[in-house]
Every structure is written in C-alpha cells, then in structure tokens.
Amino acid sequence: MQWETVIGLEIHTQLATNSKIFSGASTAFGAEPNTQACAVDLGLPGVLPVLNQEAVKMAVKFGLAVNAEIGMRSIFARKNYFYPDLPKGYQISQFELPIVGKGSIDIRVDVAEPKRIAITRAHLEEDAGKSLHEDFHGMTGIDLNRAGTPLLEIVSEPDMRSAKEAVAYARKIHSLVQYLQICDGNMQEGSFRVDANVSVRLRGEDALGTRTEIKNVNSFRFLERAINFEVERQIDVLEAGGKVVQETRLYDADLDETRSMRTKEEANDYRYFPDPDLLPVELDDAFIAQIQTTLPELPDAKRQRFMADYALQETDADLLTASREMADYFESAVKTSGGQAKLVSNWLTTELTGRLNKEDKSLGESPVAAIQLGELVRRIADNTISGKIAKQVFDVMWQSGESPDEIIEAQGLKQITDEGAIEAMVDEVIAANPEQVEQFKAGKAKVMGFFVGQVMKASKGKANPQQINALLNAKLKE
C-alpha cells in the first residue's frame, strides 16, 4: 500500500529578551536554581503580571518576516493545569486571538522548487520552570529560573510530507528567528524546541489520519529520526489492522524510538479563559511600521542577492545564507579579500567549516575571524602565496590567531616570482635529470608533473606555479 506522511510542527522559541515576559527577573541561562525567580515568577499570593513590551516587538517582527496577519488586538488567556514547575497552576498563553495570525514560509529540499509551508499562528506565552528528578532521593526538585521566560509558539499547518521537509521547515524557522535576533536558537539549552504532529494516510485520501504528537526532540537529526520512526510505527499499526491512538509520545534518542506519554483521554481540560489580570494588547499601524523598519535582510532575499552579486551557485548561496552569522562572515571576508567571492566561498564552506566541524566549534567560536580569512584570500589572489602555502598559513592562523601577513613574513612563505631565481632552479632540475628530459622529448608529457614537483621542492613550495610551468615548457622544448 502507498502511505503518505503528514506532518505539522509546533515550535517553541524562547525570545531573547533580557527580562521575563511578565516580570523584571533576568532570563539568563544557567544560573543557580531559583536565583532568577522573583515574587511574580514564584506565583506568590497577590502578585500580578505586567507584559514585557520587548516580547511583543519580537513576536511582531517574526509575524512580519513570515508575511503573517498581525493580531492588532490579541488577548492573553490562562491555560489551567497543575504541575509542580508551573507556579500559578496556569500558564499565561494566548488562545483565541494570537498576536500573529496566518503566514507562510518557503522551504527547499534537495534544491527542488521551493515549497510553501503555511503557518497557522504564532502566540506569546510564558515558559514553565524545570522539574529535576535526579539527585533528590525519591523527591523532585523545582527550579523556577526558566518560569516566565517568553516563548513564541509557532504552529504550522500539516503541510509537510516527509521527515526531510519537516527538518527543512524547522531549520528555516531556526535560521529565521536568529536572523531576526529574537531567539538564540540554542537547542541544547532548550531555546528552540520542536514538537511534531505526525499522521499517515493512504495516498489520495483527503481526510487526515489520527495523529500523534512527538515531544522532547532536541536536535534536527533527532527530529528526522523520531518522525521516521513514528511513521514506520503508525504504518505497522495500520497494516496490522490496528488503529493509531491519538496521544503524546516522547522521543528517546538513546533507543531511537517514541514512547507513549499520555493519551487523549488522559489529557487535561485546560479551561482557557481570558486572563483578567492583563489587558488586551492593542497595536496600531505606526507601531507595526516602526517594527518593519527594524527587519534585517531575510534569508531568501539574501540568498537571491548572493547569487546575483557574487555569482555564487545555488548550493553555495544556500550554505552561506543558512545563518546570519555565516552570511555576515562571508560578506566581511569578501570585502577584505578585495571581492574574491568565489575563493572566499570555497575557503569558508570547505576549509573553515571542515575545521570547525572537526573541532565541534560554531562559527562564532572560530579562531580565524572573517577579516583574517579575507586577508588570506587576498594574499592568494595577489600571488603573494599559492593556494598550497595558504593552507599552511591557515593552519598557523587557526593555532595562533595571528594575521596571515605576519605569518607569511615570519616564516618567509612569500611566493617566489623572481623570473631569474625560478629560471636558475629550473635549469638546475633539468641538468640533474637527463633521463626524464629524454622521456619528455620522446613524447611522454606526464613527466612535466615530475619537473614541476622538483622545482617546487627546490623552492620549498614557494615558487609561483604558473611561472614554473611556463619556464619548463620553454626550456624542455628547446
């Protein structure tokens, strides 16, 4: 039978505000438990929430970036349920009137035509604290530092048809929120959390199958694996004549499987109602227009511009615009290099990225700054060093953080372009290898490589390859 996968994602992004969404406490990650929870975050008797304007601005920024309808009047509602790390016994969220309405975003999988994924809504809400089950000997510890951190929950339509598409969409949102500087995107610290609603149906059917919601996925790799596991599981259930149960399932990365957490019957009745402690959020056109002016160039536009301005291939443009950091790095390096876009692109996507991956570093942690890479490329372009020597210089740069010019100077790596000096070396090599000269003259053109290698060796790799070639050609054909 032909099964079709249907996926919709709910993405919780922690907004990068300095203080919490309804209190003045800091949102910084990693502090000692309960040191960043004020009376409001603790839900003490009598406290009241006050909305953080920055969170509203960030939500609107996102809405504009995905061409969404902005909720000019949005309402905070209480989602009621009991949990020890939910201090008030309700989460302040948005229900009926969210701040961001219908929008969309385009994704690409395997450089095919872009596919449009509809965004249903995005709403503001507060994060809960954390329950710590380890180290408490049969008890549970509660850390409320995270309680009240602003979240923007971005809900997609069930428009994705494969785990790959889901990952592409999640990555796109991940990149976008970082471009917008509204979320640090750190999945390990939980700043960007993805829940997947997955169902399958027979190809050609209109009705959606029963879905399950997968939670606890903290990397894109796990997202893909979790969805694929879940799709297989559902197909197995259906093909065995069973029914998929609507439920929430947890992904276990160690076992690479999803497990039932709670079924629909066990789900809470959240008893949403408008929060009487908060007024409706009313926005005006001037506010929206002001936010519009703060929008940076967005990934799709940047990608187009990179292809047009730098004559880059689509795949390179994709790589270089995957994050704002990468794009900024690239443009800065190109500028320093004197406009060597292609060379910079190659160095960035292969040499630097390879090195970063190997040492598990992010671009922000790179010991080689954009300007330094640009200088290195400039030295290749102006023939100060060859590409081969450049790799040697790059190694030193990576280790010491010194500038390429310093390294070239200190280690005497400057390319030899003095015609006379190279000619002397060429003459020497020809004189020392009569046998090979004979072979060349007999028509064995491959020997050319040997001569070039010998001259290079004699110059310690510093002789200009083009000049070596030209001189060898001329002398051997004499």
Next chain:
Amino acid sequence: MYRKTLSELAAELQKGQISSLELTRLFLDRIEASNTTLNAFISVDREGAEQAAKVADARLTQGQTGPLLGLPLAHKDIFCTEGVKTSCGSRMLDNFISPYDASVVARFKTAGAVMLGKTNMDEFAMGSSNETSWYGAVKNPWDNTCVPGGSSGGSAAAVSARLTPVATGTDTGGSIRQPAALCGITGLKPTYGRVSRYGMIAFASSLDQAGPMAQTAEDCARLLNVMAGFDERDSTSIDNTPEDFTAALEQSLAGMTIGLPVEYFQEGIHANVAQSLDTAIDELGKLGVQFKEISLPNQHLAVPVYYVVAPAECSSNLSRYDGVRFGYRCENPIDLEDMYKRSRGEGFGNEVKRRIMIGTYVLSAGYYDAYYLKAQQIRHLISDDFKKAFDQVDLIMGPTTPEPAFKLGAKSKDPVSMYLNDIYTISANLAGLPGISVPCGFADGLPIGLQMIAPAFMESRLLNIAHKYQQVTDWHKRMPADYE
C-alpha cells in the same frame, strides 16, 4: 479620644495633644480588651506598631506633616504585609509570611500610617458573614449573636467598636459595603482600577477592588487619597491624574439628581430598611437633591452572573495554592497527586471548595460558552443599564443590603440565601463602578446602610453627598454601647 474620627485625630496629633505612640497604644489596648469577644483581628502587631509610631512621633517632632502621619489603622488580612502573617482567612496561608508589601500597604507606610494588625475576613474573601474564616467568625459589635457581614467583616467590626479609627477592605461583590452597612460604618468601593491590586490576594481579579472603611465619608476621602493611584505593577490600574478626594466634600448638593431603581425597592426588602431609606431621601431632599425613579432592567441577573464569573476566576486564581512552594502542605504525601489533593482538601474550607468546583465546571470544555461566555455577555448588559441610567441621573441610591445583620449560623447552611444578601451590591462590581455605604438608621438596635453608586471615577461625588448627609445626620456617630 477613641471616638474621634481620623480627621479629628490627625488634628490632635498635629497640635501635639497626643503622641502617635500614645494613640497607637490606646487602640492596641482596646484590641486586646475586645478581640477575644469580637475576633476582629487575626494578627496584632504591637511591636511593629509601636516602632512605627515612634518613627512617626520623631517625624512629627521635626515638624513634618502628612495626612496620615502617625495615625493608626488596620489592614484586612488579604493585603500582603512584609514580615507579618498574611493568611487571607485561610488555613492554606496560616503559615504564610509575605516577603513583600502590597502596593496599598506600601502607600500607607510611606504616608507614615501605623498598622495595628490584620483583620479577620471570610476565607479568601468568599462569604458575606465572616463565618467562612479559618480563624472563626467575627461577631457584630452591635449584637454578638449576629454576623458583621463579609468578607471585610473584621475591618468593619473593628472600626465599629473603635478598635481602630479606620481600616482597609476589599470588595468583590459587596465585601466593603455590606459589612459597613451591617456594622454601622462608612465604606467605599472605588472604581475598578482606581486602587492597585498588587499584593492584594486575588479572589476574582476582574471584580476585586480595595477601598477604605471608616466612621465618616471624610475619613474615607482621606484614606482614598493615599490608596488611589496608578501602579505599573498592576496592568488593570488606571493612569488618571491624581485627585484630592477631599476637595469636593463641601460642595452644595443643590441641583443634583439621584436615581432610585425600582428593582432595589421590590419585595425582599426589610420594612425597617425601606423606612430608613425613605427618611434618608427626605433628608437629602432638604439639601436640594432631586429624586427620580429609574430602572436597571437586568439587575435580577447580577447575582447569577456573579456566581459564574467570580468562581471561574477564583478557580484559576487559587490554583497556586498547591502545597509546592508556600502555604499549607499535607503531612507525608505519598505522591504528587496525593499532595495536591490533601493539601488543597485540608487547606481550603467548604465555601472556597464550593466556588472552585463551580468555577472549574463553568470553564470546562463544553460548558464554557453556556456559562462563562454567556455571563460575560450579560455583564455587558448590566453595565449598559448603568450607562443609560447615568444619562438621566448623577447617582443611583438604594439599600446596601435587604436586611440588617442576621444571626450567626442563620444562613451558613443555605448558600443561595447567603448569596442573595449581596443582591444590591454585586452589580457595581460587575460594572466596575464606585459605590459607598453610609449608615442611615437602625432596626431593633442593628445598623442599616444606604448605598450610592456613581459613574466610573466619580468617587468625589459619592463622598461629597455622603459627607453632606453625615453633616445633617448622626447615624455614623453612634457606636455599640458595649465598647464605649
């Protein structure tokens, strides 16, 4: 001295006739002498009060002035007070000592007022008789076998017996006005948003409002001057230009028109109450007030609407009392669910549980539209009734309660008859309007109150008319003989 109003005591202090410490001790001693009988206070902070009085005396000696500098008062135990237990009348918070002051409390502290203690109240302000308090019922000083009203019954009884010159209260459906009426004092519920709710333990957030309770309207005006004002920590607080509520007290009432809603004078009203109202109408008529019959056609829906909206909000507001972070936690819970169930089961009293259950029900899936949403729609109709009425009249007047204080235990088995005691007060909360209760007579030795309701932010008008009325009557000057 203890019979004097706040305004009179302020003059004594300024003249140096008495020190703040002497005054404070006078009232502390009166509390000590009578609280066993009245049960009006949950906590008395003698040490803190004497300390604050000494500080006030030092300031007075330096020639500093202030409308409340050195004057004693009591706070309803619903206001968080740093370092002094804030129980909200509940076992749930019997062990709760707030790490911060409510905005109202902080404002009084800044003004130099001296807090004597925290007054008894219905548990979480849910009740009309003060019988739901974990600390036991408050007695009505006029008759110890009667209720003082609720939920601010401790404050009302304390002012009535002159255990404190003035007190704060809160009013969600009549909790300032009804006990003020039943104890023979003056109580004002300001416009919703006038006084910050920050630090005032929430019962029903869209209805709760703090206000003053005192012997006179003039004292209420002085207190409101301190209590009212914008607070950035309360999103529903209104950013109005500050107002002096004493400024208009002496204005002439000539040309003022008061509306008498037919719905407030129908069956159910006690004969003596109706008679006292008639007398008050005559008195006010002599002051130049004109009266006009009006109608509030949706008035009969106020109680049912209130008993959907208030429980809905309270069911959510009281979710935070879960035994996890503060307050009561049951002994030896076997697991999380057991801890929740027993902490809440043992920590809350029956009336609170009843309202949490009603509220949970009306918000639950499948019932929300029929109850909560419908109630909110009717709430708009009730508001509109008032708007239309205020097109024709300056104020609305009627009884505060259908009858004087009832016997302890008389209604505690019948929630609906208890709820109906707030039939005239609830609609002002639903519409967010200011209302005042003023003593206007007696029935068999028990006080009767008249209520006036004004358009939003017209507290000055209420205080003006109440003050003028009190200048020509002496109901507010009478005090229960047992506490003389």
